[in-house]
Amino acid sequence: DIQMTQSPSTLSASVGDRVTITCRASQRISVWLAWYQQKPGNAPNLLIYKASSLESGVPSRFSGSGSGTEFTLTISSLQPDDFATYYCQQYNTYPLTFGGGTKVEI
Amino acid sequence: QLQLQESGPGLLKPSETLSLTCTVSGGSVSSGGFYWDWIRQPPVKGLEWIGSISYSGSTYYNPSLKSRVTISVDTSTNHFSLKLNSVTAADTAVYYCARRRGRDYYYYMDVWGKGTTVTVSS
Numbered sequence: 001d002i003q004m005t006q007s008p009s010t011l012s013a014s015v016g017d018r019v020t021i022t023c024r025a026s027q028r029i030s031v032w033l034a035w036y037q038q039k040p041g042n043a044p045n046l047l048i049y050k051a052s053s054l055e056s057g058v059p060s061r062f063s064g065s066g067s068g069t070e071f072t073l074t075i076s077s078l079q080p081d082d083f084a085t086y087y088c089q090q091y092n093t094y095p096l097t098f099g100g101g102t103k104v105e106i
Numbered sequence: 107q108l109q110l111q112e113s114g115p116g117l118l119k120p121s122e123t124l125s126l127t128c129t130v131s132g133g134s135v136s137s138g139g140f141y142w143d144w145i146r147q148p149p150v151k152g153l154e155w156i157g158s159i160s161y162s163g164s165t166y167y168n169p170s171l172k173s174r175v176t177i178s179v180d181t182s183t184n185h186f187s188l189k190l191n192s193v194t195a196a197d198t199a200v201y202y203c204a205r206r207r208g209r210d211y212y213y214y215m216d217v218w219g220k221g222t223t224v225t226v227s228s
Contacts, residue, residue, distance in 0.1 A: 001169075034214040043202055043218035044153065055216070087153055091206075091214050095168040096143075096155040 006099035023088035032092035110219035128203030141206035146199040
């Protein structure tokens with residue numbers, strides 16, 4: 001299985017901050033990576049696919065980059081609605097695997 | 107707009123079979139080019155992919171669960187289903203169904219159901 005490692009596991013930030021979350025794959029996965037946002041009690045919501053493609057309807061302050069084994073999710077200016085947990089997920093190879101999550105908190 | 111809704115028993119005893127259904131509205135499970143997936147999330151933990159079925163009926167399972175899992179699709183009622191045999195407390199989780207879209211071999215989850223909580227307890 002491809003292991004996905006996110007860092008940090010928890011991130012303390014303030015409104016307006018630039019936030020970066022890192023995701024590392026244990027094997028090369030080209031650009032086949034997605035990012036999801038999950039708020040308590042809700043299902044995950046797709047933000048980014050193919051490493052850097054913004055899903056329709058997602059604010060442009062979210063961006064993704066990377067390829068191979070190293071990926072980042074950046075929030076350019078953190079908004080109150082962005083306090084949540086973020087997961088990366090590889091879809092290069094079965095079984096599909098998720099990172100352990102990064103909780104963004106105040 | 108595509109919507110997914112999970113349904114099924116919320117409480118099971120150890121050794122029983124978990125059976126969940128995902129009803130698809132605003133779209134068809136027989137539409138070409140999509141996969142239909144199950145994912146679970148144990149309490150206060152991360153996400154685990156359980157398995158997937160294509161519109162043509164091809165299935166893909168997580169090896170960690172493969173011996174106990176069956177995913178099927180019913181085009182007449184526009185839903186797909188999950189069966190997980192011989193459950194234990196470790197199977198307690200929120201279970202989500204999701205659609206995957208993409209092209210070639212690469213598909214990502216773009217629409218999720220709200221999730222249903224399943225508790226395994228004697």
